[in-house]
Amino acid sequence: MTRLVLIAFAGAFFASSACVASAAPFKPCVVYTEAGKFDKSFNEMAYDGSQAFAQKTGVAVAEFEPSGEDAYPGALQSAVSAGCTDVALIGFRFQSALAAFAPQHADVRFTLFDGVVPGNNVASVLFAENEGSYLVGVAAALASKSGTVGFIGGMPAAVIERFEKGYAQGVKDTRADATVLTGLVAADPKGFSDPFAASEIARDMMRHGADVLFPAAGVSGLGALDIGNSTGALGVGVDSNQNYLYPGRMLTSMVKRLDVAIDRAFDAGRQQTFKPGITRLGLKEGGVDVVVDADNRAVWTPAIVAAVARARQAIISGQVKVASPS
Amino acid sequence: MDDTALWIVSLLASTVRLATPLVLAALAGFYSERAGVVDIGLEGKMLTGAFAAAATATATGSPWAGLAAAIAASLVLALVHGFACITHRGDQVVAGVAINTIAAGLTAVLANAWFDLGGRTPSLDGTQRFLGLHFPLTDALRGVPLLGRLYGEVVGGQNLLVYLAVLAVPLTSWVAYRTRFGLRLRAVGENPAAVDTAGISVPWLRYRAVLITGALCGVAGAYLSIAQGAGFQENMTAGKGYLALAALILGKWRPYPTLAGCLLFAATDALQARLQGVALPVVGAVPVQIIEVLPYILTVLLLAGFVGKSIPPKAAGQAYVKDR
Numbered sequence: 292m293t294r295l296v297l298i299a300f301a302g303a304f305f306a307s308s309a310c311v312a313s314a315a316p317f318k319p320c321v322v323y324t325e326a327g328k329f330d331k332s333f334n335e336m337a338y339d340g341s342q343a344f345a346q347k348t349g350v351a352v353a354e355f356e357p358s359g360e361d362a363y364p365g366a367l368q369s370a371v372s373a374g375c376t377d378v379a380l381i382g383f384r385f386q387s388a389l390a391a392f393a394p395q396h397a398d399v400r401f402t403l404f405d406g407v408v409p410g411n412n413v414a415s416v417l418f419a420e421n422e423g424s425y426l427v428g429v430a431a432a433l434a435s436k437s438g439t440v441g442f443i444g445g446m447p448a449a450v451i452e453r454f455e456k457g458y459a460q461g462v463k464d465t466r467a468d469a470t471v472l473t474g475l476v477a478a479d480p481k482g483f484s485d486p487f488a489a490s491e492i493a494r495d496m497m498r499h500g501a502d503v504l505f506p507a508a509g510v511s512g513l514g515a516l517d518i519g520n521s522t523g524a525l526g527v528g529v530d531s532n533q534n535y536l537y538p539g540r541m542l543t544s545m546v547k548r549l550d551v552a553i554d555r556a557f558d559a560g561r562q563q564t565f566k567p568g569i570t571r572l573g574l575k576e577g578g579v580d581v582v583v584d585a586d587n588r589a590v591w592t593p594a595i596v597a598a599v600a601r602a603r604q605a606i607i608s609g610q611v612k613v614a615s616p617s
Numbered sequence: 618m619d620d621t622a623l624w625i626v627s628l629l630a631s632t633v634r635l636a637t638p639l640v641l642a643a644l645a646g647f648y649s650e651r652a653g654v655v656d657i658g659l660e661g662k663m664l665t666g667a668f669a670a671a672a673t674a675t676a677t678g679s680p681w682a683g684l685a686a687a688i689a690a691s692l693v694l695a696l697v698h699g700f701a702c703i704t705h706r707g708d709q710v711v712a713g714v715a716i717n718t719i720a721a722g723l724t725a726v727l728a729n730a731w732f733d734l735g736g737r738t739p740s741l742d743g744t745q746r747f748l749g750l751h752f753p754l755t756d757a758l759r760g761v762p763l764l765g766r767l768y769g770e771v772v773g774g775q776n777l778l779v780y781l782a783v784l785a786v787p788l789t790s791w792v793a794y795r796t797r798f799g800l801r802l803r804a805v806g807e808n809p810a811a812v813d814t815a816g817i818s819v820p821w822l823r824y825r826a827v828l829i830t831g832a833l834c835g836v837a838g839a840y841l842s843i844a845q846g847a848g849f850q851e852n853m854t855a856g857k858g859y860l861a862l863a864a865l866i867l868g869k870w871r872p873y874p875t876l877a878g879c880l881l882f883a884a885t886d887a888l889q890a891r892l893q894g895v896a897l898p899v900v901g902a903v904p905v906q907i908i909e910v911l912p913y914i915l916t917v918l919l920l921a922g923f924v925g926k927s928i929p930p931k932a933a934g935q936a937y938v939k940d941r
Contacts, residue, residue: 330734330736331733331735481852485855486846486853487855488855491635491886494890510850514846
């Protein structure tokens, strides 16, 4: 709350000192999920991005934190009532609330991340998980001693398949004789919240010689990373930077840059360039990336650094096409 | 040949790990239901226990404090269940569902408020958890084909709570069929009026049963978050409480058959991890959905065809009213 007030103050200060000429009203707002803006994941990245935007432009960003999925429509209503012109919604779970809400407020621009809602005033921003995962695959192929690496998905879903296919392609393009083991935690969304089941799949993959594990399974992934850490495999974080979980034992994290995406969304609103429809942010747009920081730098040999840089260039220039299932 | 042996050993070890929370929760249900109190709330009590264990282990650094907190937290919910169903004769199923709802919401909210990690607790390191015990002679026997590995990875190498679950089965059987308390416990689930006529307090007996249920659920929760897992995650029980209930029904509310039910479910679960993407003879690769519903299909099939009629304790689900 204090932070919100501070932002408001900063905004007021900048607004009065800088001479703002824009005539169209612009008030950016973020609606977080109930996980809250300091969840060390999606929400926090969105928070960081909106903070950077406020710093950059001097426009205060209002924030709404609903207490649960039932409170999403209420939070959207409060945002609109508060005069927001650009509302960013963090995550696909807002899909149904927004689909019902957006048509009634044609003058408000909505940006939904990681999900799709049709409408003339809704921009749906997706991420090219396949491209980021390709880079993970390149690094995994070179970091693996056994030549066998694992992928654990949460459940059968298009987004999980994008992770899997991109990763497998990255591995194979780098090392044709490598084996990619794949597994799914469950057939329904509980596969994203069952770390125990994920750890059993991880154990089995290790038994088959896998020494890099890439779980794309929400919190289930933590179970797989824990097993990997205790038995000597390298882990890969997902969605947000998870390198801090096991310093020195993480290969990297495949991040969806929500901070970049939210900055783009608000910029579009500010400059009146808002476009409804689906956009997909890939490596070129800086929407996805692999993280190298103090926690995993030791794992990145010069060969990995060079190969990943090459692959990144090849994807951005269009030389390498990463398959994107639906 | 050696490959097959390895496969079997790893499957067995996985089965034991997966069966442990089911066994603890199913035995928890055994005490409550044999005393005539239906308990749908096993899931919620486990989840609360898991959260309390992880939060306490994070704060104190001690897995023992975590285990104690898990039991205490689960006991509180058990008391709520008892207060609603025994003292106030509320509907047992409704109270159980309420406990599950409270647990799912409260743990997530508290985790968020205390740790700011989006509904989970920080990852625990080795000293804050119950890790696998290294049995003597494991290394010496490693060379012995099959048996050496069986000893090292299935019999040994498990964490303390697994052995606790293993001991809990014969102990429960002994308590239920060889002690006065057990006799009365079973009687109060079949015919509470007779127990009352004998001058024994029905509520006090049922409260004791419900408290044992709470304690066992707490241990099951602690197993998930500070023994097998390295922290609490939102909804991490993922339906294990319901699966435990299914095992209890399959086992006809008896300890050893219930254990068999738990092992069966755990084995199908362990197989799931191993069958994915593997092309089987004749049918080819099996979709994950089919493997996943196996435990439930098995329950229905076994109940329908093999184990025969499973009859619940006669007074289960009914509140006892002294003078009608």
